Amino acid sequence: MSDLIDEPEEGANAPEFTVTEISGAIKRVIEGEFGHVRIRGEIGRVSRPRSGHIYLDLKDDRSVLSGVIWKGVAARLATRPEEGLEVVAVGRITTFGGQSKYQIVIEDIRPAGVGALMAMLEKRKKALQAEGLFDPARKRPLPYLPDVIGVVTSPSGAVIRDILHRLRDRFPRKVLIWPVAVQGEICAPEVARAIEGFNRLTPGGPLPRPDLIIVARGGGSIEDLWGFNEEAVVRAAAASQIPLISAVGHETDTTLIDLAADRRAPTPTAAAELAVPVRMELLSWTDDQGARLTRALGYAITQRNQRLRDMSRALPRPRTLTEWAAQKLDTVGARLPQALIRGVDQRRLRLSHVTGSLRPSALRRTVQGKREQLQARAPRLAPALKRSAERRREMLNARAERLSPQPILQEIAREKRRVTDLSARLEKAGKAQITTRGERLTAWGRMLDTLSYQATLQRGYAVVWGDGAVVTTRAAAGAAQALEIEFADGRFTPGQSQPGPRKSTPKKTPPEQGNLF
Incomplete structure (x- = not known):
């Protein structure tokens, strides 16, 4: 009978636990013992799955601790986890029963000192430089006189006032301000979105697309300026189709956006000076060019006048051209009466020879008849000779007129008047063109002010x-x-109260770290 009864095994009355129950118990013990802790270590493996969470390892020279950053916390981190960076992580220790391991759920992570930041900055700089984002060949020239300037900065700081004041002093332009946070966790994403937003604007649209972008911030520590070293900001500046000026910090401050921008300005005020020329200097240059044009026109006209005077001196005087013809006319006129008398004498002599061979009576009658005819024609001879002399004199005068330089002088006078008229018209047209362009520039400025969405x-x-x-x-x-x-x-912003003085709330001091042992 006793052989049929089983003896109870040792410890058979101890309670039994499932795997989930024992994992939960361990989880409660660890989370109860270790609340918020601060752990210093070097980031090892970093994994970023598509879910948006970040998985990483914190390690020192002897141990490794797994860590996880949930998606919502990862979006707010000021420092992006990178392999090899020494950091101080703040979070709570918990367990992951699915893999029988413990881990830290990180709520904040920061570099462990300036040395770690500089090491991460140098590593990021080399990686981006290897991609060609800092190549000088890809930098674009700045427009000489942009119509619209986009400024990415804080709307409440002294930087925007300095930029607007300098632009107003040098050459007033239309300015679009994209307000962003210039330090802290949201600085980098807001600056990157501002640069991309300006590039998405349509040229000539209701909100004009800037011709130039200025990213500006005052000086500060490396932690304050760290948002402008983020990879998202550098890539947005390098991908910008609009020329970009970086004016972050003072002259001694250098950030990665300075290397990716098309131009770097030592201060925000210097960025405004690089953006536009001095209006008074431009007006002075325009006046100087107008004066040079006037002097050039005057010099050209003087040269033409001198050339005309030289050509006129090379021509003979009008009196010289007619003196020879007048002298010849006088000589011919003086010889004409003697020639007529000799002609009459020769004909009388020839008549005497002819009449000597004739009979006296017949000859007498013939002579008498000829004498009568001659006496009848004699009164008409003098007017005929006079008319002939006048016809010859008219012919000589016509030839003299053809040889006169009067037409040449008239042509020279006409050319001189035409050159003078052209020079006056050219000077008048130049002044009118300068005036028209000035009025057009002023009208465009008024039109830009009228069509801006701020006026609406x-x-x-x-x-x-x-x-x-x-x-x-x-x-x-x-x-x-x-x-x-x-x-x-x-x-x-709908749903939020109006901006006003905010009451300072005391920060909650996390509980002191318990003893690990």
Whole structure:
């Protein structure tokens, strides 16, 4: 009978636990013992799956601790985890029963000192330089006189006032301000979105696309300027189709956006000086060019006049051309009466020879008849000779007129008047063109001020922004994660109270780290 009864095994009355129960118990013990802890170590393996979470290892020379950064926390981190970076991680120790391991859920992570930041900066600089983002060949020249300038900076700091004041002193231009945070966790994403947003604007659209972008911030420590060393900001500056000037910090401060920008300015004020020329210097240069043009025209006209005078001196005088013809006419006129008398005498002698061979009576009658005819024609001879002399004199005068330099002198006078008229018209046209272009430039400036969307806001309208872009439809407003309404005096976020003095809330001091042992 006793053989049929089993003896109870040793410890058979101890409770039994499932694997999940024992894992939960261990989880409660570890989480209860270790609340918030700060751990210093070097980042080892970093994994970024498509879920948005970040998995990494914290290690020292002897141990490795697994860590996880949930998606929501990763989006707010000021420092992006990179392999080899020495950091101080703040979080809570927990367990992961699925793999029987413990890990730290990281809530904040920061570099362990300036040395770690500089090491990470140098590593990031070499990686981006190897991709060619800092290549001088890809940098674009700045426009000489941009119509619209986009400024990415804080709207409440002294930087924007310095830029606007310098632009107003040198050459007033239309300025579009994209307000961003210039330090902290949201600095890098906001600056990158601002640069990309300016590039997405349509040229000639309701909101004009800038011809030049200035990214500006005042001086500060390396931690304050760290947002401008982020890879997203550097890539946005390198991909910008609009020429970009980087004016981050003072002259001694250097960030990675300075290397990717098309031009680097030592200060925000210097960036405004690089953006536009001095208006008074430009007007002085225009006046100087106009004076040079006037002097050149005057010199050209003087040369033409001198050439005409030289050509006129080379021509003979009009009196010289007619003196020879007049002298010849006088000589012929003086010889004509003697020639007529000799002609009459020769004919009388020839008549005497002829009449000597004739009979006296017949000859007498013939002579008498001829004498009568001669006496009848004699009165007409003098007028005929006079008419002949006059005809010859008229012919000589006509030839003299053809040889006269009067037509040449008239042609020279006409050319001189034409040159004088052309020079006057050219000078008048030059002055009119300069005046017209000045008036056109002034009219364009007034038109730009009239068509700006700020003028529309002054009349009571508003602009709705969603996720950094202008919302124009109801569907886009419903799809946007956050909406902002821009009025003439600033922006307003629905659901938030009006900006005002904020009460400082004391920061909660995390519980002291317990003893690990």
